[in-house]
Amino acid sequence: MKTDSFKLRHLGPSDKEVNDMLQTIKADTIDQLIYETVPDDILLEKPLKLAPALTEQEYAAHMQRMSSKNSVFKTYIGIGYHEACLPAVIQRNILENPGWYTAYTPYQAEIAQGRLEALLNYQTMICDLTGMELANASLLDESTAAAEAMTMLFAVRSRTQKKQNTTKFFVSDEILPQTLSLLKTRAIPLNIELVVDDHRKFNFSDEFYGAILQYPGVSGQVYDYAEFVKKAHESEIKVAVAADILSLVTLKSPGSFDADVVVGTTQRFGIPLGYGGPHAAYFATREEYKRNIPGRIIGVTQDLNGNRALRMALQTREQHIKRDKATSNICTAQVLLAVMAGMYGVYHGPKGLQYIANKVHNAATIVSNTLEKLGFKQCNTLYFDTIKIQADANQIKEIAEAKEVNFYYPSDETVSISLNEATSVTDINTIIAIFAKAANKEAVEIKEIPSSANIESTIQRDTDFLTNEVFNTYHSETELMRYIKKLERKDLSLNHSMIPLGSCTMKLNAASEMLPLSDPQWGNIHPLVPTVQAKGYQEILKKLEDQLTEITGFAATSLQPNSGAQGEFAGLMVIRAYHESRNDHHRNICLIPSSAHGTNPASAVMAGMKVVVTKATEEGNIDVDDLREKALHYKDNLSALMVTYPSTHGVYESAIKEITKIIHENGGQVYMDGANMNAQVGLTNPGAIGADVCHLNLHKTFAIPHGGGGPGVGPICVAKQLAPFLPGNPLIPTGGNKAITAISAAPWGSALACLISYGYITMLGTKGIKQATEYAILNANYIKERLAGHYDTLYSGERGRAAHEMIIDCRPFKTNGIEVTDIAKRLMDYGFHAPTVSFPVAGTMMIEPTESESKAELDRFCDAMISIREEITETNAENLNNVLKNAPHTLAMLTTDHWEFPYTREQAAYPLSYIAENKFWPTVRRVNDAYGDRNLICTCAPIEAYMEEA
The missing domain is CATH 3.90.1150.10 (Aspartate Aminotransferase, domain 1)
Known part of the structure; x- marks a missing residue:
């Protein structure tokens, strides 16, 4: 056993466990399993050309050498980025704590109350400082938040009769240059006309629907915008303000002079510069726009007992539900950074x-x-x-x-x-x-x-802020440390158990990959310093680009997109630019299979394309005949196909090369969604299947932690003909020689987080990275076999195998009165986060175990699922007072004097023996989603409410 091998530490199953699992799934070798899973014609003929794998010790020394190539000057550049002091208590207990950084997006609210509370604190802080009624739980960076403000105001302009067809948007010439570049990118597909000028000369004509101001301006000048906003509103023009968060402590809040939207970054609140990110942007607005606001909102609701509980509110706005009608294509936020910034506010008060x-x-x-x-x-x-x-x-x-x-x-x-x-x-x-x-x-x-x-x-600011108790209590390190720990105990993360979410790839985020993030030689580099001062970053980022280019089989890579959704948009904008360079301006049809990843339709609309959905067969594959028919029908205007591979149904479709050929023959380009890249790396790649561009979720396949819903990184890799159009930056040259305007604020996006993926690839090397893919497929097929006879697998490949994930059908249990949600909530009692629920098929669960999980953990999960299946058998639709409908069971329920349920406390809390050794207690009962949407509260209660309660 090579104890210095990173592969040994990253891959979950031991050699013995691999052999045992192969026996269970009836395969003699891994090679046989791969042969039965992946179509022959897309398998790579040669191994990837990656450098030999480094041990963890070699990698640590390598990163130390690389960091010494960075020159950390005292930097007063500003332009939206400022050195900040990260309190050690927050660094040690949140940034460096897997209890916080390995958590998933809080869709399962009952086991995410700690993170939800931290985000509610963040939203409250933003509302207080901006003077607005409503804030979301963070966006990607200030520039993308400003672009979201522009598009949200564009979407709601129809509420004003005379503004319904207006397309002009005024931009102050004091705007940050990277924000202007990004506004241009977002304006182009929507045919919004930007007018950049001195706000003091603006004529407030009826041609404008909105405006954006910088506060203070990029020059540093502070303007009194009250009169501008007043005149704008008299002309029925909505106003967004991009505001420096720290200045709002001293300056009048934009809400006090009647702004409609306020955006900015919270980087100044204790977040390292990190050569551009990740940092949490904020977005605040009026409550009347609550169904139009992009991103996620944390709201207060009640649980089954009427007790206060938190959840993500108004999810029907989001892209997985509304698809092409969504308010934005935002998927990843910057939750970990928002939590840190919120805690900065809590700590300092x-x-x-x-x-x-x-x-x-x-x-x-x-x-x-x-x-x-x-x-x-x-x-x-x-x-x-x-x-x-x-x-x-x-x-x-x-x-x-x-x-x-x-x-x-x-x-x-x-x-x-x-x-x-x-x-x-x-x-x-x-x-x-x-x-x-x-x-x-x-x-x-x-x-x-x-x-x-x-x-x-x-x-000058003349109003109070942060009056809530939480911002006036935890000012000693002892108190804040304990408060952070109290919240952490309410959240289920990867440091407790497997999170088997399909399409979300919750793999190990190794400590050796994470350690450089705490090094000031990486953290204290401003994104706009001369590149000669960032030689270490430049070398690492170039190596990572080359690694990703090799892995995808493409010609070039851009690291700029700072989320998967941004990567989708970037890829489509590059395709758009390519067509326009050939005078094919009319190509605007985007074919999207009905089985596609949830953000795809929203991204296509955002890129100015018209979505045409193609059918799926009963087996869950793309209906090739329907796709061919629609490609031919739209051949004169076909821009792109967006395809997820393996499919969102967890299958390697054997017709994929035929599909890409059809698109190319009809003048389109193929965009491959990289959500399921964990099933491709080292075995096949987007180049091999005939794609032209793909985005990669570095927070999935390449081990950046999900952080409770962000940070994410979504670089795009492109074929040779698209390389010239890779995105640029107005201040630091990046991208191709015909670069589109910026996709995110910083030249290399969330550069600090990219170090993690570089570590993952560098320590696994050619063999390890391929083996990771093979083990992901092995683990998924092992679960499929163990659950056979208890749950039906909805889709399989032609030889009966799953890819790296699988979908089980829970719809038949409706006859017992049990919904898929009941199974998800009951899994909490067994100590597990539920798999992906009702996506892409309603009433199902999509399970993805990743390569990081051992056979022992897979068995615990399978035992839990089989035990739940037995519990379902014992229920009936006429009696809904059962262990599944009442799940999850809290410690408060189990310790009351009165027990009025027709099953024992032991059945509720400890249905299997292993649970008692490591019991995770949900802190609230099942939350009431409808109540929270009807009664939207997205900030902490005012201090008076605590006084009344006392």
Whole structure:
């Protein structure tokens, strides 16, 4: 046994367990299983060309060497990114804690109450600081949030009679450059016309439906927007404000001057820069837009006993349900980062945030005053943290970089300096010394940062915020540590048991992959520093791009998309650009099989395409005849096919090469959804099946943790003809030579999280990464065989095998009065998160065990499912007072004096013997979804409510 082999530690089954499982599924070898599962004509003829696998120790040393190639300067670039101080208690207990980072999206609310509470805190913090009524549980970054604001206001403009056909959207010329680029990307498919100008010159004509302002502006100037918003509303124009979250502690909230939407990033609240991400964006708006707001909303509801419970509210807006009519294609949010930012607010409280904001503003003021004394003109009359100095930018840049300092240089005559939470008196003196040298004058030494104010009363915040008890209690490390632990105990994560979610690939997130994230040599790099200062990042990201290009069989890769849904959109926009480069502007039809992944239709609509759904056969495969008929019918306008492979039904369709050929013969490109890439790596690839572009979910196949619903990364890999169109960035050159505009704010998206996938591939190597795929298929087929006779598998391949996931049919149990939801809730009593419920087929469960799980864990899960099947047999539709309908059972239920159920407490809590050794207790009974949607509450109760309750 090679104890230094990462493969040994990552793959769940031992050699003996593999042999036992092969016997169970009636296969002599893994090779035989793969032969019976994957069509012959798409298997790779040669192994992948990846570097030899590194051991965990070799990888740690390698990453240390790579990190030393990064130069961590003191950076005052700003432009939406600022160095922040991550409290150690949050770093150790959340960022580095698998109890938080391995959790899944909280669709099963009863075993996610801790995460839901943390997100409710986050939403409350955002509503308080922005002055808005409603906030979601995070988006991907500030620029994508701004784009979502533009499209949401576009969608609701029809509520105003005279605005129904307006398409103009005003953008302040003070907007962040990366946001403008992304607004352009999103505006193109919707035919929205962007008008960029000085907001002080805006004429408020009837041609406009909306506007967006930056607060403070990119220059650092703080404007009083009250009059602008008032005039806009008089002209029935809705206004979005992109606001710096820390400045809102000091400046008037956008809600107080009647903004309609407020967006931004919470990166300043303790989140590492990470060369661009991941960071949690915020989105806040009016309650009247609650059914149009993108992303997820955490709401307060009741459980079966009428007790307070939390859940994800208004899910009918989401893409898996509404598909092409969804409010957005957002799938992954940035939950882990939102939890951290929310805890930053809890830890510091209102007084702590005021101290930090005042410290930043005071630092900016003393630097401004001192530089003016040295003879430099400071252009901003009102500012929070950013001053704009008239100076020879090239001269300042040379002196600054020699002292390992970065400023932002908007022009040859301008230097912009954004102060931050980490700025010290020593740092201020370094800044002053740089300018003093340029002026050939002696620097005045600053001994302390005096209190000062450069904020007029008309724009100064005069309302309270964070008054809720949770923000005024946990200010010592002891108290916050215990509060975080209290919430963690309410959540079921991978550190407790397998999470067998189909299509979501909840595999091991190895500690050795995660460790670099805590290293400041990786964490403290601003995304817009000169690339020479980020040599370690540049080398690693290029290696990761090459690895993913090799794995997919394509020609080039972009890491910029920061979620799977963004990857889908990016891939389709690249296809769109390709067609337009050939003067095929009319190609706008996107064929999508009925079995496709849930985000596909929403992404296609967002990319300006018209969705045409193709049929599936009774076996769950794409109906090739129907697809051919529709491809021929739309051949003059066919843009793309979106196909998931293996299919969402868990089958390798043998006709896949015929399908891709049909699309190409009719002028289209093939987009392959990478949701099920865990069944391809090392065995086949999108290039082999004839696809032209695919996105990869690095948070699935390549081991980035789900983090409770994010971070995610969704890079796209493309064939040669699409490579020129890979997305660019307005500030740092990226992408192809005909690059489309930005897909996410940062040049390389969530670069810090990409280190995890690089580690996964680098430590597994060619053999390990293929074996991971084989074991994923083995584990799925083992579950299929063990559940045979108890549950029917809905779809299988031509030789009776499943791919890496399988669908079991729970619809027959309706005759016993049991729904698939009852099985999902009962699994909680057995200590398991439910598989994917009712997707892609209502009344079913889609099970994906991944390669990380051992035979022992698979057996525990199968034993639980078989035990539940026996419980179903004992129920009938006439008596719904049974162990399944009442599930899950909480500790409070089991310990009351009165037990009025027709089964024992032991049956409820410990139906199998293994459960007693490691019992997980759901903290609420089954939640009432309908009540929560009818009575939407998405913030913590005000402190008065606690006082009344007491």
